[in-house]
Amino acid sequence: MIDAHDLVKHFGPTRAVDGLSFSAVKGEVVALLGPNGAGKSTTMRMLTGCLEPDSGIASICGYDAVRARRAAQSALGYLPEGAPAYPAMTPRAFTRFHLRVRGFKGQALRDAAELALERARMGDAAGRPIGMLSKGFKRRAALAAAIAHDPAVLILDEPTDGLDPNQKDGVRALIRMMAPDKTILISTHLLDEVEAICTRAIVITGGRIVSDTTPAGLISTAPDQSLAGAFRMLTGHSAEQAVARAASRRKRPS
Ligand code: ADP
Numbered sequence: 283m284i285d286a287h288d289l290v291k292h293f294g295p296t297r298a299v300d301g302l303s304f305s306a307v308k309g310e311v312v313a314l315l316g317p318n319g320a321g322k323s324t325t326m327r328m329l330t331g332c333l334e335p336d337s338g339i340a341s342i343c344g345y346d347a348v349r350a351r352r353a354a355q356s357a358l359g360y361l362p363e364g365a366p367a368y369p370a371m372t373p374r375a376f377t378r379f380h381l382r383v384r385g386f387k388g389q390a391l392r393d394a395a396e397l398a399l400e401r402a403r404m405g406d407a408a409g410r411p412i413g414m415l416s417k418g419f420k421r422r423a424a425l426a427a428a429i430a431h432d433p434a435v436l437i438l439d440e441p442t443d444g445l446d447p448n449q450k451d452g453v454r455a456l457i458r459m460m461a462p463d464k465t466i467l468i469s470t471h472l473l474d475e476v477e478a479i480c481t482r483a484i485v486i487t488g489g490r491i492v493s494d495t496t497p498a499g500l501i502s503t504a505p506d507q508s509l510a511g512a513f514r515m516l517t518g519h520s521a522e523q524a525v526a527r528a529a530s531r532r533k534r535p536s
Contacts, residue, residue, distance in 0.1 A: 321489035373427075374395060380430055435465045450472075
């Protein structure tokens, strides 16, 4: 459902993503973990067709994210970083707009929008301008728009960013509820989120995968048997230096 094959992306001299490959299938909730600047958002933007890789192939449900962008994006819901960009629109209008762009019409459009707004627990905020909403409601407005067309694949960049603990629980419950029928990739800094909802954790640093296992498998690698310990061990200063040394060895002419 989600396939990343040897993805590479540079920004000027920065090698943001450095030969990254993985696949995820229906029923999986995969966490993309890594320190700031590791390449998580860049990877997600390539998978969603928002950014072209320098090399490698990203595909969604078998459709190339660049060459078959429309087909790939119709199978995909994407929650990008940040909030919806239309402050004067209400979440209801924003969700309906997303559905209209995807070809929904009439009662089917209205029903799908109301279901998504309900699932994102928007309540009365669904009818207020996005610009006047709290960060948590803005985030959930974007989530409602991302899930409204019931896509097979969801790519969610820090879905619980800015939410209070109750709202976090609500979004995690929604992800768990949708998980059996979908392939879900999330990025997060919250290790408790990985344990709560993810079936698999991919750790990246310096644009490369340094671990790809279950949350329990990741925990078992840490000296203190904790996710935080495993994360520190894989992405801490000495681990990053090791990745940088390996990258410079690869770039050296033979
Ligand atoms: P993460 O999401 O893991 O924090 P990003 O994918 O945002 O990491 O960034 C990876 C690297 O690429 C960082 O060094 C970041 O500064 C750089 N980067 C990301 N987007 C851009 C951009 N549009 N222009 C220049 N550099 C970028």
